[in-house]
Amino acid sequence: MAKDPSLTLKAIANPVRMQILHELGFRDGRARVTDIADALGLAPNSVSYHLRELAKANVVEKVDTPEGRDARETWYAIPEKGIALDFDNNETSSPLPPLVDSLYDAMANSAVVARYRRAAIEAEDVSNERLIGSTQVLRLTSEQQETFYSSIRALIDQVRRDTEKNQDDLRTGKVPVDETEQVYFNLDVFPVISR
Structure with missing residues (x-):
């Protein structure tokens, strides 16, 4: 690093x-x-x-x-x-x-x-x-934000682990290439701070 x-x-x-x-x-x-x-x-x-x-x-x-x-x-x-x-x-x-x-x-x-x-x-x-595409400014309570952020992190962690496993399986030949598909994912979440 x-x-x-x-x-x-x-x-x-x-x-x-x-x-x-x-x-x-x-x-x-x-x-x-x-x-x-x-x-x-x-x-x-x-x-x-x-x-x-x-x-x-x-x-x-x-x-x-x-x-x-x-x-x-x-x-x-x-x-x-x-x-x-x-x-x-x-x-x-x-x-x-x-x-x-x-x-x-x-x-x-x-x-x-x-x-x-x-x-x-x-x-x-x-x-x-x-x-899927979505651009929104949300208004959430502290509790809703906590749920929102933890849900997103959990989903990202899961698909990252799935991706790593699939890439390993592709390299070792356990899974044929045509049984997987690349999916583009980009997420930008931040609190709106007025200036």
Whole structure:
């Protein structure tokens, strides 16, 4: 875990790097440099540079070429445990809120996410029950907030565990790829503070 979370946030706040991370996420967390470059319409050397910068911040890691693939190909992956930031032990006086703010803006407005969302909406075999979107400002009592936050955390923890198990099962061949499906999930919950 990085001792200075601002270094990690600066690395991923770059819009191109955020697109690369999204593309990696939509590819089960690992991909070749050339595949990412093709998907984003960027030069492979540019994508390679940004991946190296992300690797310096421990946001991605260079991984071995999968068995049966050309060993000359360069592969990168998001670490299995994801990206963790330790704000409690921040050893810098860097102002984190603006960095976190720009990170969330980049995530919510990603062209990569928009492209995959559009494909899901336009797909004939995707029912409306599988397309969920909601933007609301809620008004909840303290007790309702506690229930709301704990329910969301429990659901996120459960689907994260399910995802980790499914990824392990896919790697070991216990589950065929066509028995699972990637589902994009993004959540942004915070108290509304009037200024």
